[in-house]
Amino acid sequence: MNLFAEMRGAVLEAVAALQAADELPAGLALDAVTVEPPRDPAHGDMASNAAMVLAKSAGRKPRDIAEALAGALRGDARVAEANVAGPGFLNLRLQPEMWIGVIPAVLSAGIGFGRSDLGAGRKVNVEFVSANPTGPLHVGHTRGAVFGDALARLLAFAGHDVTREYYINDGGAQVDTLARSVYLRYLEAHGRTVAFGEGVYPGDYLVPVGQALKDKVGDAYLDKGEQDWLADIRTFATEAMLARIREDLALLDVEMDVFFSEKSLYGTGRIEAALNRLDDAGLIYQGVLEPPKGKLPEDWEPREQTLFRSTDHGDDVDRPVKKSDGSWTYFAPDIAYHFDKVERGFDALIDIFGADHGGYVKRMKAAVSALSGGAVPLDIKLTQLVRLFKDGAPFKMSKRAGTFVTLRDVVDQVGPDVTRFVMLMRKNDATLDFDFDKALEQSKDNPVFYVQYAHARVASVLRQAAEAGFSTDDSDLLEVDLTALGADAEMTVIRKLAEWPRLVEAAAAAHEPHRVAFYLYDLASAYHALQHAGKAAQNLRFLDTDATARTRARLAMIRAVAVVLAGGLGILGVTPVEDM
């Protein structure tokens, strides 16, 4: 039930009626017509821009059209008031029952209230995290993980068939480095003294991996050359790291549907197949790139390479797919990987990258555009940096010094709910300040707490209502007579509830889960105000044993608030707590 969509339909019917009466020309483009909550509630319940949007093509003044629409809508039983304001806004006030009707709609739909068929079952692939399997996930990955997972949940809620996917970069030199590093730990486990020089990972998270390798193979690799162990250890170590990464993700309740191995693309003809596709389209050629504009790299020299004509698909320069020695660049398997996604039949692709991969966006989009003949859209969301604060001061990370903060560190300190919510309170493309102290604060200043507290307060009231003999089963609340509702603070909350389905669709369409977080904050705020109103006036209290009909109506209303809060928190992957 989406009241805004419903009333948009009513406005469009009014337009059609005017067209039938020859007051408006046929064939108007109606896509831009919106029905929204007005910024200022004094303007009414809903506002439509229809008249202003249609004015030009209809050849009539916006206010005239608006007046005509208002006249038509006044005859609609759902509409209490319709008038025209400003440059041609059509402002509607609905019959209060229309709003109040949202409560049984919420209670019968339960946590799924607001689900949408916007996605129409389209298959969407969300690729996220995709960290190199060479170490534990750190804070930056954490943001990507949380964002990607919440976006996936949001899209699923909005009717998409979502696949969550992790691309394992296990094909490059970094996994050799990993293998060598593990070998050193393996030697250590055998009591040897080793030195960690350049070109190996010094992190002690590899100590248990070295030990595990010893447990598995004993002394088989001792005093042997690389040719005897590199490939084996590479596989062993990569699997160990992936196991660790899965555990880390599980801490945040993030579960992937597919782990896709870059290595699986090599030696199987799949990279060649993808590039052949591009070649067939005349997009592959041998050439020499221009040097980058401006600052010239020290060692710049012209080199002939195999290039992808990405400029035909919106990129700024063509991109190499082969190095000058003939081996693949990183880009080549990435093209093959995205080709694979296209071939698997996804209707849309979403990649979530860290901001440091911003330079990669255009070429990746160009590749997908070329590979799919423009049929499969690729949206790339960049998650910006996370800045950590502790005791009021920025907390510096250094991978080199081994002081980088892992996902596990963060979750251990503030828990999964706080981690997720805080990271979703910001747009993905804005840098995020993560303050460990504030994250744990139990106050209004902390949005996680504030929203969960609202949910817990409802639960608390319902518990007391049950003790006082009221039924708090949804099936009973669903049948309650709601005519006692209508106070201003109540209507504010109810209208907010009615916005939820609309917000889900807007957030899903924009790929912006942070809107859910902000909505929940607003809803919680409206609820806190409502509950507080009962402090000042006895007749605004939820529980009043002298007014049972009114009490039942209010219990139904606040239960609906809890249901929507729980549903929204579910999209964010945050627990709706019953008690705190």
Next chain:
RNA sequence: GGCCCCGUGGCUCAACUGGAUAGAGCAGUCCCCUCCUAAGGGACAGGUUACAGGUUCGAAUCCUGUCGGGGUCGCCA
């Protein structure tokens, strides 16, 4: 230097993708607990949306340019 992102009250951020008088939270001043969680609610004050042009009924939002901050820039993945 090229490309990408960002610039909104003192601070941290929203603004439903072009809508009406730009909204919240902190910080500031003030008010509200015999009663459903005060872990909260209210009131006041605070703005030329970095700047300059442009597009149109209408711009924080779109275009051009300038200035600031960050990221990135052919054999790293």
